[in-house]
Amino acid sequence: MPHFDQTLDVKGAKCPMPLVKSRKAIAELPVGQVLQVISTDRGSVADFQGWAKTAKNVELIAQETVQENGQELYVHYLRRTA
Amino acid sequence: MTLTQNQSTATEISPRELYARLLSAQPFFILDVRNEEEFKRMPIEGHATLRTLNLPYFDFIEDEEAALARMPKDVTEVVVVCAKGGASQYVAEVLNNHGYRAVSLSEGMIGWGNYYDVRDVVSKEWGRIVQIARPARGDLSFAIISGEQAVLIDPLRHINVYRELIDHAGAKLTLILDTHVHADHISGGPALAKETGAPYYIHPYDAIHPIDMLPAVIAYEPLRDGQVFQIGQVRITTIWYPGHTLGQVNFLAETPDGGRYLFTGDGIFLRSFGRPDLGGKGEAWTPILYRSMFEWLPRHLTDDTVILPAHFSSLEEDAGNGIFAAPFAQVRAQNDSLRPRSLEEFTTFVLSHLPVFPPEYVEIKRVNIGLVEPCEGKASELELGKNICALAG
Numbered sequence A: 001m002p003h004f005d006q007t008l009d010v011k012g013a014k015c016p017m018p019l020v021k022s023r024k025a026i027a028e029l030p031v032g033q034v035l036q037v038i039s040t041d042r043g044s045v046a047d048f049q050g051w052a053k054t055a056k057n058v059e060l061i062a063q064e065t066v067q068e069n070g071q072e073l074y075v076h077y078l079r080r081t082a
Numbered sequence B: 001m002t003l004t005q006n007q008s009t010a011t012e013i014s015p016r017e018l019y020a021r022l023l024s025a026q027p028f029f030i031l032d033v034r035n036e037e038e039f040k041r042m043p044i045e046g047h048a049t050l051r052t053l054n055l056p057y058f059d060f061i062e063d064e065e066a067a068l069a070r071m072p073k074d075v076t077e078v079v080v081v082c083a084k085g086g087a088s089q090y091v092a093e094v095l096n097n098h099g100y101r102a103v104s105l106s107e108g109m110i111g112w113g114n115y116y117d118v119r120d121v122v123s124k125e126w127g128r129i130v131q132i133a134r135p136a137r138g139d140l141s142f143a144i145i146s147g148e149q150a151v152l153i154d155p156l157r158h159i160n161v162y163r164e165l166i167d168h169a170g171a172k173l174t175l176i177l178d179t180h181v182h183a184d185h186i187s188g189g190p191a192l193a194k195e196t197g198a199p200y201y202i203h204p205y206d207a208i209h210p211i212d213m214l215p216a217v218i219a220y221e222p223l224r225d226g227q228v229f230q231i232g233q234v235r236i237t238t239i240w241y242p243g244h245t246l247g248q249v250n251f252l253a254e255t256p257d258g259g260r261y262l263f264t265g266d267g268i269f270l271r272s273f274g275r276p277d278l279g280g281k282g283e284a285w286t287p288i289l290y291r292s293m294f295e296w297l298p299r300h301l302t303d304d305t306v307i308l309p310a311h312f313s314s315l316e317e318d319a320g321n322g323i324f325a326a327p328f329a330q331v332r333a334q335n336d337s338l339r340p341r342s343l344e345e346f347t348t349f350v351l352s353h354l355p356v357f358p359p360e361y362v363e364i365k366r367v368n369i370g371l372v373e374p375c376e377g378k379a380s381e382l383e384l385g386k387n388i389c390a391l392a393g
């Protein structure tokens, strides 16, 4: 698990909310810090990759899938770069 | 714009309304807001008048102004689509706040992929032939209802559509026929047989997985060449047509008014024909297909025999009113791939027009003879995207 500074829990939130909330959280994060986003939306994996590619100040450091109480969690690590 | 949980929602368009628009061939504009990879795997296709643009929803979240600037200048009416209907709702609202008239496809591509269209091919005194299509996949299946009996040909996975149709007609399902064991989609035949007790027929050659060489473990009745079934006043003859699979058959339905309807499965399509390589033995099966196509089938074909295939590749094949069927004389004139060729020419033509072989097709054939039992999620994943059963154009 990569180092992170803050966590955003968007479990249960459906597309596009995980990304909407992450965008907002990144905007409030100090430059250089890392945000951990915990989602149950499988589509978020590809969408966060696509977003990070075009976003101005977001770098996707890592993504992992973990099991919690029989459900899959999709965890993203995003650094604010500027 | 701030997004809250109890926001007002943009107007939605249902899969049924979307399909009506696609069939109408009126120009319209689809904004697909999925990521690029998902968009490329399964775009919504229509007539040449349909314009589609892929602008992922996260581009609107990241920089709304920049995303809006990429919209075509001459467009005001937009149908927005995404995977499940959430992101398209979000983008449709953004667009509506900027002077567009945008609607969101309800339930997104999942709803579209699972949408079934049911309409009569013919309705006469002796009964009806009904086309049951899954337009997103280009899959076609049929019911013949005559007297109080019904037969299904190539029923698709969501079997309630068929049960409702037959119940509504006041008929009883007495026979289930598959033209072949499909590679591109999961058959509804075995499940319907289990639920209704109607016998499920496939040709025994298709009851062996062509790559695993393992026999079917589902319950089925064996079809044989020349076998005849009677459904009310309609007589159905089995015509063995090996090539796409070794056990592929066509069913010829003859009606009391002299009508001839040939259900070709993945034999002849309206603008192409079924590829002979999905069993993994394209070079060996091509000459077999050649004999079926040019030597055996023509005996049963008259100019007015209506051809009803199991797939279409493009909405351009719509013969009018969303029916993908046409008399053989017309098919012959429109389908250059049926042009007479020597075996050598035919082989060269086939082998140079083979599209990609989707890897999941091997698994789907396993599912269809019971070697694998997928859960709902896995089943819909296997069926993602449009069929690739025809030769490439």
Ligand SMILES: [Fe+2]
Binding pocket: B182, B183, B184, B185, B266, B310, B311, B387, B389
């Ligand atoms: Fe097929």
